[in-house]
Amino acid sequence: MKTLAASPTISTAKILPGLSAIVLGLTIVLGLGFLQDANNYLHNAAHDGRHSAAFPCH
Amino acid sequence: MADFRKLVAVSLLTGLLGGLLLSVLQHYQTLPLILAAEQFETPSAEHVHDWQPMDGWQRNGFTLLFNGLTGFGFALLIGAAMYWRDQHGYLHGLGWGLAGYLVFFVAPSLGLPPELPGTDSAELHSRQAWWLFTAAATAMGLFGLVLTKQRGLQIGGACLLALPHLVGAPHPEVAHALAPEELQHHFVVLTSINNAFFWLALGALSGRLLSKVKF
Numbered sequence: 001m002k003t004l005a006a007s008p009t010i011s012t013a014k015i016l017p018g019l020s021a022i023v024l025g026l027t028i029v030l031g032l033g034f035l036q037d038a039n040n041y042l043h044n045a046a047h048d049g050r051h052s053a054a055f056p057c058h
Numbered sequence: 059m060a061d062f063r064k065l066v067a068v069s070l071l072t073g074l075l076g077g078l079l080l081s082v083l084q085h086y087q088t089l090p091l092i093l094a095a096e097q098f099e100t101p102s103a104e105h106v107h108d109w110q111p112m113d114g115w116q117r118n119g120f121t122l123l124f125n126g127l128t129g130f131g132f133a134l135l136i137g138a139a140m141y142w143r144d145q146h147g148y149l150h151g152l153g154w155g156l157a158g159y160l161v162f163f164v165a166p167s168l169g170l171p172p173e174l175p176g177t178d179s180a181e182l183h184s185r186q187a188w189w190l191f192t193a194a195a196t197a198m199g200l201f202g203l204v205l206t207k208q209r210g211l212q213i214g215g216a217c218l219l220a221l222p223h224l225v226g227a228p229h230p231e232v233a234h235a236l237a238p239e240e241l242q243h244h245f246v247v248l249t250s251i252n253n254a255f256f257w258l259a260l261g262a263l264s265g266r267l268l269s270k271v272k273f
Contacts, residue, residue: 025132
């Protein structure tokens with residue numbers, strides 16, 4: 001674990017690109033895993049994927 | 059934001075390849091179980107008119123799309139973590155892949171195991187809330203426990219790891235599943251194995267590709 005903890009600080013120039021990647025990543029994952037629409041289109045399309053990835057479904 | 063574009067490119071390639079791997083594994087292992095479980099379901103009147111993908115290429119195509127896109131999203135998280143910590147190479151990547159597997163699959167599954175269609179569960183929103191709470195607490199807990207050196211933060215991290223399971227996942231008052239228990243058990247084992255491969259592949263591939271990128 002020593003190598004993992006080698007660089008505890010993040011240079012300021014790296015904050016925004018990394019944060020943008022995290023926001024985009026979480027938006028994609030949570031949107032696909034959690035959104036429900038009135039007609040169930042999204043749910044039905046994502047159904048097998050959600051069940052197999054252990055997202056709460058139905 | 060040139061760095062952001064590089065992270066997106068690496069994550070997209072990683073996610074699509076990881077998603078393809080997961081889809082192949084699922085097609086031969088868990089999809090047959092889902093289809094078998096659906097035989098026990100009788101379509102309720104309100105759902106029978108909803109659009110749903112046709113069995114076959116359409117259904118598999120949507121699953122491939124889902125896996126590729128979630129792979130992209132997860133790879134962005136791995137990529138950002140490695141970018142921030144100036145790490146690259148598949149060994150570091152495997153570490154982050156393992157962390158992602160624990161945060162997004164193992165910890166939520168301990169309380170809410172992957173379910174076959176036709177399983178009665180607690181109300182959806184309460185399960186989604188517990189899932190999110192568990193993933194967030196596990197991510198922060200692992201960070202405190204593994205990546206900090208102060209004793210206080212490490213103890214706090216360990217407490218955060220345990221907290222969602224002490225609170226407990228929402229469960230229905232009377233559990234009921236249409237599919238036989240053996241099928242459900244088989245489904246949990248196979249999804250656990252498939253998702254482990256998926257996450258380790260995402261991590262290793264992210265690390266490998268990031269070592270080719272100059273930030």
